[in-house]
Amino acid sequence: MTMKHSDFLVVGAGLIGSAVACGLLRRNHSVTLLDEGGEALRASLGNFGLVWVQGKGQGARHYAEWCHEASEVFPEYARQLQDETGVELAYRKPGGLTLCHGEAEYQKRTQVLERLKNESRHGAYDCSMLSRQEVQKMLPTLTLGPGVTGGSYSPHDGYLNPLALLKALHTSITLGGGAFCSGTAAINIRYENGRFLISTQKGEFSAEKIVLAAGHGITRLAAMVGMQVEVHPQQGQLMVTERTRPVLSMPISGIQQTAEGSFIVGLSNREVGFNTDTDTRLLKQMAQRVVNAFPALASLRIVRSWSSLRVLSADGLPIYQQSEICPGAYAITSHSGVTLAPLHQTHIADWIVDGVQPDEFENFSTRRFDVEKIA
Structure with a gap:
């Protein structure tokens, strides 16, 4: 079986992985999206569809501001995604x-x-x-x-239909030339000669960089590339x-x-x-x-x-982490997959491609838990 190679492999086709994949495609990179399929314990199935700001970020100003920024750009983000894909999101901001x-x-x-x-x-x-x-x-x-x-x-x-948002993101990936591999769970990850090799039941995939957005599976997969991401x-x-x-x-x-x-x-x-x-x-x-x-x-x-x-995560906030042992491996998890979708598609894609970090972005890394343990 021929190994499929792309610039980026994104593991997990929920709201987070799909939004990041869209952002990478819009920067003219080849992207393969791997998804476990029907056996996955999807958080999306219980998503309430809220684009929500109020009450978020007690003791974490950076998260409060992150959610507020996402809410401000969401109307235009939803309009563009609907125009591109033809999927009605039923988004409203009253x-x-x-x-x-x-x-x-x-x-x-x-x-x-x-x-x-x-x-x-x-x-x-x-x-x-x-x-x-x-x-x-x-x-x-x-x-x-x-x-x-x-x-x-x-x-x-505001609020929208979360399943429609997920459908629109998947449609955008297909329209953008991304490879969407459903029913393809990541079994093992290896880092060899500056490339990542992922073994699945449907063969092996390789890429220059990988993004782990695999929900409940992220802890196991992140450990394979030197990251401790506890959820x-x-x-x-x-x-x-x-x-x-x-x-x-x-x-x-x-x-x-x-x-x-x-x-x-x-x-x-x-x-x-x-x-x-x-x-x-x-x-x-x-x-x-x-x-x-x-x-x-x-x-x-x-x-x-x-x-x-x-x-x-342990504190309920998003985690955005890059591996220090395996450069080019990233882990992303958040409970606010709907609210933060526009920022995952823009800021997070910028960070992965160019290393550009928004203000106070370091506060979202797993190093915050090391500080808590010392304290």
Whole structure:
């Protein structure tokens, strides 16, 4: 079997790997994208589709700014990707809300925003706490439940169809001349004579550089090229209702209405290893919180529920790491695959190709964990 060679091999065709592959192709490099296929534990299956800024980056100003930059360029990014591929992303940016149930939640949310304001470069954070009455004015077609005390609003938040985004990225890769190899899991990586050789069940692939964006498989693969990239799974459960008339005009953290009219609910975080079983008790709690927020939705039938596994680093922030032992090997992982897609396609591709690093980029490397261990 002939070995296929390209300038870049990207391992993992989820939102992160696909966005990076698109960026490399636009710089006129040959790219082969390897994907495990149906057996992969895809974080994309549980992605809520939020392009979200508010609340992110406590104690990590660089991450807060990274998300804000992505949100600012997302409208043009989505428009260009739609025009190129013909895939409708259903992207909207009406701003987003986080609801508070009870006074304790309201005070806690206020403290989060105050901390983000104090940590910012300019002592400002564009997210406002709203009273119950102010939230109700923003949602005129849904009456709030009596326990909702208010919430926070950011004009920078939006949402889209995450599966449409993934389809658009794959389409862009094909249109750009990239090689997309599905059902091709990376088994072993070798670094020989300045090149990377990846063994798969479909043969060997070689490249000058490799990008590892393999989700839960990144720890094993990164170790083969001298990088310690530790991630762990966090289970999130989701449910979807039957379709109804449009009544929710903006995304709410954990609750949104799709363009087709269904409500998607995702309000859980569980540390259960690689278990993807749903928990009926937890699903009932999620449904009850939605009804507490919007009693009018109590009559909607739940038509499907499932769980997925988020890929998280120890501190929940992205990791962007280059191997010191095997130059040309990169590892990328993040829980914000949708929000950060435009930056993965631009800034991360620039870093991989030319070594250009954005401001405070070093804070995303795995060396931050070494500092924590010493401390």
